[in-house]
Amino acid sequence: MLMSHRRRFFHISALLVAAGLSLQAAREIRPGFNLFSKDQDIQLGRESAQQVEKQVQVVHNQPDLENYVSQLGAKLAKVSAAPEYPYTFKIVAEKGINAFALPGGPIYIHATTIAAAGNEAQLAGVLAHEISHVALRHSTNQVSKAYAWQIPLALAGAMTGGSLVGQLAQIGIGLGVNSVMLKYSRDAEHDADILGARTMAAAGYDPVEMARFFEKLETQGGGQPGIQFLSDHPNPGNRVKYVSEEVKSLPPRQYTQGIPDFGRYKSAAARIPVHEARRDYQDQSSQNHPHPEFPSSEFREFRGAGFRLSYPANWQPYGKQNDPSVTIAPKQGLVQHSRGAVQIGMGAIAGFFSPDTHNLTAATDELVQDLRSKNPDLRPVRGQRHSVTVDGSNGESILLVGTSPLGNQRELDSLLTVTRPEGLFYLILIAPENDYNSVRPTFVQMQHSVRFR
Ligand SMILES: [Zn+2]
Incomplete structure (x- = not known):
């Protein structure tokens, strides 16, 4: 019975939460249930990147900054849990502190996020977190869970020559910046933090800087419109605490906060004029109406x-x-x-x-x-x-x-x-x-x- 499928998904995620709470040392974090292949993740990411880049303005006139972000991203991707994906790192000139990853590798970071980072390690933290969403295949995992019964049909359609984006659109899955693919659960956020922390550590950055930066954004943002980090990456709570605990389970090493002249990139990013966000959650009615409170676990x-x-x-x-x-x-x-x-x-x-x-x-x-x-x-x-x-x-x-x-x-x-x-x-x-x-x-x-x- 189909209801039992739903039950199973629920129990799996409940178990993951329980595991996250009880195990401290090097818990294995792997991609979850997925009906897509890794190659389909990559194809879907490429197709949706085309759509996303019509919706947001990608920065093309800051070669220094663009190279810096690309190289930092590549350095992290190389030591990540899934170095095999074709990662790309682009800066977008949109309002709000945000970053997002499409399946299979395309990663976008708002210029404002770079400007808000206190040091290179914090920026590396955001990129490592996004890389982890790609490595854990969270986008297609979400879609697989939410549309389990329709996905095989869409994949079959894509195999007979249609575009994956087109096939998914037919069953009602929108791509682009407002896609269900970019709305992660708190469990997914937690796992991206932990895996991101390991990636940062492997690259020599202090993982706690990532958690600190997210929490700083959280307190500054406080759900205000324009601060969208919250909406794409819901706060799993106690980031500094569980990332600090994760660090204890890693082999001890000397961490760095990154290059001393990070301020140069930070101010270059701050000078980029940003657009009013074109995302539709910024439209008239949703701007006037605060976002409803997410349900508590109690x-x-x-x-x-x-x-x-x-x-x-x-x-x-x-x-x-x-x-x-x-x-x-x-x-x-x-x-x-x-x-x-x-x-x-x-x-x-x-x-x-x-x-x-x-x-x-x-x-x-x-x-x-x-x-x-x-x-x-x-x-x-x-x-x-x-x-x-x-x-x-x-x-x-x-x-x-x-x-x-x-x-x-x-x-x-x-x-x-x-x-x-x-x-x-x-x-x-x-x-x-x-x-x-x-x-x-x-x-x-x-x-x-x-x-x-
Ligand atoms: Zn996230």
Whole structure:
């Protein structure tokens, strides 16, 4: 059953977290589940680089600085966990402190990030972190997990001559700078930090400088618009602590903070005029609306009439105990429109629907029709409807795609339905497409927590 696939992914990532907490010495960090080959990573990276370079402005008039960054990157890549990829390192003149890696090697760093680094080791840290995302194949791992059932079809299409980017676009995977490929989970961030720390150490740089730099950006950024390091690389927490612990497990050696005249490159980078970011999360509506709080790992229980379920402790239930329905969302997950209507951009709705039929599939269809009457562009994602068992009762799980009220982007809704004496129980989990991978483990946990009385 397909639900058991989801369960398996969840357990694997839960185990990784547990392992990360309990093991200190040289834990083996390897690429996770992946339906792509390494060559397909490289092909996908090349194709998406073309798309990305139409969206961002790559710096071409600073040969000194460009060479410096390329050489620093190459030096790190050579001693990294996966030196076999064709890495490239380019500077982009976009607003915000950021860096990102495409599958198979293309790495981009914002000029502002270079200008913000305190020394060469900190810049090396960002590059080593990005190299590690490539080495661990996080982009295609994310896509493989999120679109497991459609990927083989897309790969088959690409093998018969189509472009990989084109095939993935057909099943709804956008590439370019807003791609799901660039939205990493906190587990992925943690692993990229650890592997990045090892790469830095191998090149002679003090790995703690990477963690320090990230934490500095974190406190300076504080979620402000324009500081986008947070959105592409969610903070796994305690970076300095776990990187310091990792360093203890490495062979002792003399570390350097890098070249003494780093300031020369830093000021050259600071002089590059930056663009207003063209990424669509910078558009009007998302600029006015703060990003919803990501779910905490701590859970609470909501007991409704006839059902109970767990929800992230930092989200708020809008409903009383024993109510037949509840909305649970982070404060910023609710979007109020000028005419007063409230929409959920991130969060959950659970309750009972009264269908005209007792047949699970027909009742679920009726609910989907009802949702579509309120959200006309909502539609089921092809191939993403499965039978599931919830607390001993038969249910269905459906993935829907629509338009997010949080700015100019799509949203994914994971709908769970179960036939119950009270009617059709439903749990709808909603997130913007760009955040879906980050919140998906929480959603799976919420779905598994559903109990009926
Ligand atoms: Zn990262």
